[in-house]
Amino acid sequence: MxxxxxxxxxxxxxxxxxxxxxxxxxxxxxxxxxxxxxxxxxxxxxxxxxxxxxxxxxxxxxxxxxxxxxxxxxxxxxxxxxxxxxxxxxxxxxxxxxxxxxxxxxxxxxxxxxxxxxxxxxxxxxxxxxxxxxxxxxxxxxxGAIGGLDALSAARGSGIESVRYVGRKPPRAWSGTPADGEFDLAAIDKPTVIFDGTAAESARLYPKNANVTAAVAIAGIGFDKTHVTMMADPSVNKNVHEVEAKGPFGQLNIRLENNPLPDNPKTSWxxxxxxxxxxxxxxxxxx
Ligand SMILES: NC(=O)c1ccc[n+]([C@@H]2O[C@H](COP(=O)([O-])OP(=O)(O)OC[C@H]3O[C@@H](n4cnc5c(N)ncnc54)[C@H](O)[C@@H]3O)[C@@H](O)[C@H]2O)c1
The missing domain is CATH 3.40.50.720 (NAD(P)-binding Rossmann-like Domain)
Incomplete structure (x- = not known):
């Protein structure tokens, strides 16, 4: 510098x-x-x-x-x-x-x-x-890289029963995470669950992938009640985020397929x- x-x-x-x-x-x-x-x-x-x-x-x-x-x-x-x-x-x-x-x-x-x-x-x-x-x-x-959180936040007024997040990235995008070593990322040829648990656990184990799950947990029902599934999926070439929430308000489904920033493929535009x-x-x- x-x-x-x-x-x-x-x-x-x-x-x-x-x-x-x-x-x-x-x-x-x-x-x-x-x-x-x-x-x-x-x-x-x-x-x-x-x-x-x-x-x-x-x-x-x-x-x-x-x-x-x-x-x-x-x-x-x-x-x-x-x-x-x-x-x-x-x-x-x-x-x-x-x-x-x-x-x-x-x-x-x-x-x-x-x-x-x-x-x-x-x-x-x-x-x-x-x-x-x-x-x-x-x-x-x-x-951030997700959206529709105003609706999730508003739905709390009726009491949300469940929030489920599923994140899919190409297998190589999980290099440098705990999945790298636990799985042979280069050999993954079908959608594979690399983490399934709460938003609190996923933030602890996968802190660099916690921005979206944290935003969902904060807007919705918190870190301990938000269910998180993260997948290494060879059929996607973008970061795909899906959120499903259910409650007396009805059902909310959000799906985003994010292109990366040209200067940092790990960050969504x-x-x-x-x-x-x-x-x-x-x-x-x-x-
Ligand atoms: N909310 C979301 O959905 C979302 C999505 C992607 C990234 N992010 C966050 O945005 C951050 C930035 O993304 P990026 O693509 O620009 O990353 P990047 O690695 O390209 O840039 C990070 C920059 O921060 C600087 N830096 C590190 N520690 C610092 C400190 N203590 N004080 C000042 N500067 C410091 C680094 O030198 C670097 O230039 C990521 O770290 C991530 O946490 C959030």
Missing amino acids: NTSTILDATSGVASDSADAASSEQRIAIIGMGAMGRRVVSSLRAGPFGRIAIAGLDPYADANALKVDLDVDLFANLDDLMAWAPTVVVECAGHTAVEGVVAQCLERGVDAIVASVGALSSDELRARLHQAQEIGGSELIVVS LAALSIEDAILRRLQHVI
């Missing part, structure tokens, strides 16, 4: 923060990987014209971010907070939700979170709840679009 263009609290950008922030929308992106960069590109092409965008990512190339996306990279969270962001957007992974998002909320800055799987921890959910109360801020959880949508809603609320 070239540190020459990384900003600190003594730079020009940070020093005029308070006054400028009152009239300007400022988006802070935590994690400038495939999703973070995609979100910035879309914002730059979107309806709000020039929005100030800064990043926090210890592994990112500050010069490339400035040249390619006009994003200023900050060296640490204190300096980013001094820049007075309107909203912070986490696109970094579960550890950033624990380490960065809670601090932003405590300091009164709303946070949009992509790594929803981190919220499978009761302890972290309680900490984030407390941080919102301290800061008078709001945690915004996106639906829809997840980045969901973050972009949450940012636009947040900015429209402010405007």
Whole structure:
């Protein structure tokens, strides 16, 4: 990383923060990987014209971010907070939700979170709840790679009897997970169940695949009651998510076949679009 263009609290950008922030929308992106960069590109092409965008990512190339996306990279969270962001957007992974998002909320800055799987921890959910109360801020959880969660959430009013999630990915997409070793992934030639249990267990064993199941559990009947089946399926070439819920309200069926982001085949494009949508809603609320 070239540190020459990384900003600190003594730079020009940070020093005029308070006054400028009152009239300007400022988006802070935590994690400038495939999703973070995609979100910035879309914002730059979107309806709000020039929005100030800064990043926090210890592994990112500050010069490339400035040249390619006009994003200023900050060296640490204190300096980013001094820049007075309107909203912070986490696109970094579960550890950033624990380490960065809670601090932003405590300091009164709303946070949009992509790594929803981190919220499978009761302890972290309680900490984030407390941080919102301290800061008078709001945690915004996106639906990410799944959708229709507003209907699932509304159905709770009638009492939901069951929620079942089935996720299918090509066998190679499970490499680097506990299924890799337990199964000969390269030899799988028919749909094969690699996990069957609760959303709580799947988040513990498959944390990198927990974003969708966590979003479903939070919107519906919780981590212990949501049934999760994950399959290595050679007949699919996309990530396929299916949710079925039943109750006095009727029956809900959701099915999504997600294309990946070009820069990260493990991340669904829809997840980045969901973050972009949450940012636009947040900015429209402010405007
Ligand atoms: N909700 C969903 O449906 C959904 C779907 C896909 C991905 N995600 C989440 O989005 C995250 C980002 O996806 P991606 O494709 O951009 O991943 P990526 O690996 O391409 O990028 C992650 C970036 O975060 C940076 N980073 C890591 N830890 C950090 C920290 N503590 N502080 C700041 N930056 C940090 C890395 O350097 C990297 O540049 C994933 O980790 C995943 O948790 C959510």
